[in-house]
Structure formats: C-alpha cells, structure tokens
Amino acid sequence: MTDKNLVCKDCDSQFVFTEGEQEFFKEKGFESEPERCPACRKSRKEKRSKRGSKEKNRNKLR
Numbered sequence: 001m002t003d004k005n006l007v008c009k010d011c012d013s014q015f016v017f018t019e020g021e022q023e024f025f026k027e028k029g030f031e032s033e034p035e036r037c038p039a040c041r042k043s044r045k046e047k048r049s050k051r052g053s054k055e056k057n058r059n060k061l062r
C-alpha cells in the first residue's frame, strides 16, 4: 500500500490518507476512503459529542 492524496469534501483541501490509516480502516472494516481531512473530521466529532448530551435527537438526525 502507498499513501494516497485525497481531497476533503468539506473544505476542499488535500490531505494524505497514509498507509497506516489505510491499514486502520481495513481493520475496522471500512471499505470506503475518508471523505474529510483530519481537521474536518475532528470538528465534526466535536460537534457530535456536544450534541451527544441530547441523545433523543440522534434518531431525528439520521
């Protein structure tokens, strides 16, 4: 495997999907590549964890 250059869906910046990350994705059973750069992934995670206190709303979001 080699490092891959991907373009973030959210901010259109390029980021590297490293060999190590690809391994990690495979291990987790993810078949698709990440669509967002680490920064956007992180900010999404933070948003989600803030919402996490309102568990009831989760079903509405999906």
Ligand SMILES: [Zn+2]
Residues within 6 Å of the ligand: 008, 009, 010, 011, 012, 013, 036, 037, 038, 039, 040, 041
């Ligand atoms: Zn991004």
